[in-house]
Amino acid sequence: MSGGSSSRQGGLKALLKKNLEDNIKKDGQEFINHLKTNRNDVHIWKEDDLEEEEAEAEAATVAAEMQPVTQYLGLIVTPVAMGNSRGWKLSELGANIIRGITTSLVNDMSHQVIRPNVSINQIYANDKEVEIRAEAMRCENKSSYTKVLMNMICIIHCLCGSKRKSIPLDLQHMMFYFTDYKLFWNNRRFLINHPCLWNFFKVQQVIMNLRTAMKVKPTDTLILIGLTPNIEWKDDIIRMFENESGQPSYQQGEFLGAAEAVFYYRTYSNTSAGFIMFLGALYVHVYERWSELNKERLMGSFVVEIGNFFYILYPTFLCQLVSKLFYYNAFKGYF
Numbered sequence: 001m002s003g004g005s006s007s008r009q010g011g012l013k014a015l016l017k018k019n020l021e022d023n024i025k026k027d028g029q030e031f032i033n034h035l036k037t038n039r040n041d042v043h044i045w046k047e048d049d050l051e052e053e054e055a056e057a058e059a060a061t062v063a064a065e066m067q068p069v070t071q072y073l074g075l076i077v078t079p080v081a082m083g084n085s086r087g088w089k090l091s092e093l094g095a096n097i098i099r100g101i102t103t104s105l106v107n108d109m110s111h112q113v114i115r116p117n118v119s120i121n122q123i124y125a126n127d128k129e130v131e132i133r134a135e136a137m138r139c140e141n142k143s144s145y146t147k148v149l150m151n152m153i154c155i156i157h158c159l160c161g162s163k164r165k166s167i168p169l170d171l172q173h174m175m176f177y178f179t180d181y182k183l184f185w186n187n188r189r190f191l192i193n194h195p196c197l198w199n200f201f202k203v204q205q206v207i208m209n210l211r212t213a214m215k216v217k218p219t220d221t222l223i224l225i226g227l228t229p230n231i232e233w234k235d236d237i238i239r240m241f242e243n244e245s246g247q248p249s250y251q252q253g254e255f256l257g258a259a260e261a262v263f264y265y266r267t268y269s270n271t272s273a274g275f276i277m278f279l280g281a282l283y284v285h286v287y288e289r290w291s292e293l294n295k296e297r298l299m300g301s302f303v304v305e306i307g308n309f310f311y312i313l314y315p316t317f318l319c320q321l322v323s324k325l326f327y328y329n330a331f332k333g334y335f
Contacts, residue, residue, distance in 0.1 A: 034172075035172060035175055035179055066124040066126050066131055067124060067125060067126065068124055069097060069120060069123045069124065069125050069130075069159060070120055070121060072093060072125070074161040074166075075091065075093060076090060076093055076094025076098070076160060077089065077090060077091060077160050077161065077167070077168060078091040078094075080308045081308070081312070082240065082308050082309050082312040083240055083256065083312075085240070086312075087168070087312055087315060088165070088166050088168045089315075090168055090170075090171055090196055090197065092199065094160075095196070095198075095199070096125070096127060096128065096130075097130055097159070098171070098174070098196070098197060099197050100130025101123070101130050101155075101156070102191050102192055102194075103192055104130055104131075105145075105148070105149070105152065106188045108136065108139075112138065113139055114136065114138075114145060114148060115136050115137075115148065116137070116144065116147070116148060117134065118132055118151060118152070120159075122134045142181060142185075143181060145181040145185075146179075146181040149179070149181060149184055150178070150179065152178060153175050156175065168196060168315065170194075170196035173196065173316050174191060174194045174197075174319070177191055190322070190326045190327075193335060194319070194322075195319050198318075199307075200303055200306070200307025203307050203318065204283055204303050206318065206322075206335060207276060207280055207283065208280055208283060210280075210334065211280030212280075213331075213334075214273060217330075229314075229316075229317055229320040230272060231317070232270050233274070233278075233314075234268075234270045237263055240256065240259075240309070240312075240313070241256060241263070255305040255306075255309070256309075258286065258302075261285075262278065262282045262285050265281075266278075266281060272321075275314075279306070279310060282306055283303075283306060286303070286306065322335055
């Protein structure tokens with residue numbers, strides 16, 4: 001009896017595994033089609049645009065014990081909210097996993113090896129590193145990498161929960177680069193440092209760098225104005241501050257109150273450059289207000305709230321901007 005029971009359990013596990021793989025491919029292909037038809041926000045660099053110097057991606061330091069990524073299904077994304085608006089963003093764990101997968105793919109391509117049939121059950125991760133435990137072989141035809149990348153889109157789609165609405169828009173921006181080998185390879189350094197992988201403290205650092213550049217370097221300002229996504233943001237901001245009846249949408253002392261005060265205190269252009277200046281002023285206001293109280297934890301919470309506020313409004317803003325600025329010498333070190 002025990003032998004028969006064990007056999008049935010083994011058969012059930014095999015069936016569940018096959019069903020999972022089949023669903024990953026089916027749902028993933030629908031997502032790939034969606035990515036290919038929504039490419040307007042993606043900046044494509046040609047190989048000639050890139051510098052000759054390349055820093056090969058380094059493996060992260062091993063931390064906790066590696067676990068199959070199937071343990072993290074649906075956990076690599078986290079909800080974000082501000083007022084009545086809702087969205088999804090990569091969690092810290094999710095960012096580490098996506099960065100690890102991307103780094104592994106870059107390393108394989110750098111060494112001209114390929115893992116043609118990776119399944120989700122062959123990917124292991126901890127909080128620092130990702131390991132793909134699939135057989136590697138010599139790659140004779142680089143175009144074969146496109147199939148590998150498409151397969152990885154399907155796996156990442158599954159890890160997010162296989163519902164398009166739960167796949168963060170900035171992650172979708174990154175995933176478009178996975179739809180073609182040359183597109184991925186030519187942008188590999190950018191992809192390892194893609195904005196969807198940043199935490200909100202990194203976002204703060206980048207916004208402040210850009211704000212400083214616009215204040216002290218006129219040439220950089222012109223580049224930013226020319227390349228920054230064109231948005232008229234003021235009406236969107238006001239809608240965050242007010243409900244449908246025109247009353248404040250926040251309670252006394254809440255973050256949105258501080259944001260509204262900064263918005264009306266100064267004059268900003270209704271352009272993406274003005275939006276960056278507004279965000280920078282908001283960070284400065286929060287720093288000046290809370291650093292005097294020496295409450296680092298509270299200061300950190302406001303950085304997260306500004307990040308949520310920014311992300312809810314324009315989740316792909318930094319993706320579009322950084323994809324255009326990343327290889328400009330004037331902005332080296334900003335990202």
